[in-house]
Amino acid sequence: MMWFRLKTFIQYLLKSTNQHGVHSPFVYRFVTECLYTKTSKKKLKSLRDLRQPLLKSQQELEMLDVGKGSQRFNSNTRKVSAVARNAGMGWHQSKLLHRIISYFNIKQTLELGTSVGLGSLAMAANLPNNQVDTVEACPNTSKFAKRYFEHNNLSHIQVYTCNFQSFLSQLPKDKTYDLIYLDGHHQKEATLQYFEQLKSHTHDNSLIILDDIYWSRGMQDAWQIICHDDKVKVSIDLYFWGIVFFKPELSKQDFKVRCLF
Numbered sequence: 001m002m003w004f005r006l007k008t009f010i011q012y013l014l015k016s017t018n019q020h021g022v023h024s025p026f027v028y029r030f031v032t033e034c035l036y037t038k039t040s041k042k043k044l045k046s047l048r049d050l051r052q053p054l055l056k057s058q059q060e061l062e063m064l065d066v067g068k069g070s071q072r073f074n075s076n077t078r079k080v081s082a083v084a085r086n087a088g089m090g091w092h093q094s095k096l097l098h099r100i101i102s103y104f105n106i107k108q109t110l111e112l113g114t115s116v117g118l119g120s121l122a123m124a125a126n127l128p129n130n131q132v133d134t135v136e137a138c139p140n141t142s143k144f145a146k147r148y149f150e151h152n153n154l155s156h157i158q159v160y161t162c163n164f165q166s167f168l169s170q171l172p173k174d175k176t177y178d179l180i181y182l183d184g185h186h187q188k189e190a191t192l193q194y195f196e197q198l199k200s201h202t203h204d205n206s207l208i209i210l211d212d213i214y215w216s217r218g219m220q221d222a223w224q225i226i227c228h229d230d231k232v233k234v235s236i237d238l239y240f241w242g243i244v245f246f247k248p249e250l251s252k253q254d255f256k257v258r259c260l261f
């Protein structure tokens with residue numbers, strides 16, 4: 001697994017470009033005005049303040065191993081801080097996700113895989129107009145995240161305690177999201193199946209972000225298949241995330257953009 005990651009990371013470094021290798025005006029603007037910009041420290045203060053207690057919490061949770069599970073834990077009793085650090089969204093990705101929500105003026109978000117809530121916070125802190133639906137199958141983890149959001153008056157985050165499959169099968173057919181962040185159950189077949197279902201809950205301007213596209217060979221395969229999907233117009237490989245856009249007016253292109261922090 002380590003070798004696979006190292007190999008794919010080197011390949012990414014060799015093939016990725018900055019904005020100068022991007023010949024699509026839409027992607028060029030996205031790279032220069034969103035990916036490569038900085039958010040002011042002042043704007044990020046509430047996000048940082050909301051993350052800190054989770055990164056320090058000594059509270060223990062009895063967790064259900066759902067999806068592919070973490071490769072770092074042996075026991076099911078885990079400290080919130082350890083889960084936040086190992087499975088949760090890092091600071092740089094949080095800042096980036098927060099910027100993406102602002103840049104595209106996202107109003108309806110779906111996150112598959114809440115964990116203790118760091119990803120939801122990135123999409124909701126200081127972004128009161130973005131309604132975040134987030135799904136987590138582990139009941140204790142989901143209860144913990146729900147309480148944390150309530151305690152911090154983040155009523156625009158709605159936590160659903162169920163597995164991804166049952167959430168998606170109960171979703172009204174006409175429900176669409178502006179942004180979907182898929183961060184759980186990192187297996188090829190599962191990812192492809194969720195992607196297929198998620199497509200019908202997107203509109204022309206939606207984007208889907210897939211986490212950990214090089215987590216395994218299976219995830220890399222899934223990412224390649226998704227890039228070739230007829231409905232996908234533009235894909236952007238950032239190594240840690242794969243982002244796809246559906247805008248019908250764009251010509252089909254795949255990009256590897258260097259976005260190391």
Ligand SMILES: C[S@@+](CC[C@H](N)C(=O)[O-])C[C@H]1O[C@@H](n2cnc3c(N)ncnc32)[C@H](O)[C@@H]1O
Nearest residue numbers: 067088089113115118119137163164183184185
């Ligand atoms: C990597 S963590 C999510 C991290 C979070 N998005 C963040 O940014 O901090 C993945 C989570 O998805 C949950 N999960 C995995 N597979 C699932 C499934 N099939 N249904 C529901 N939850 C699942 C796991 O329990 C775990 O808490």
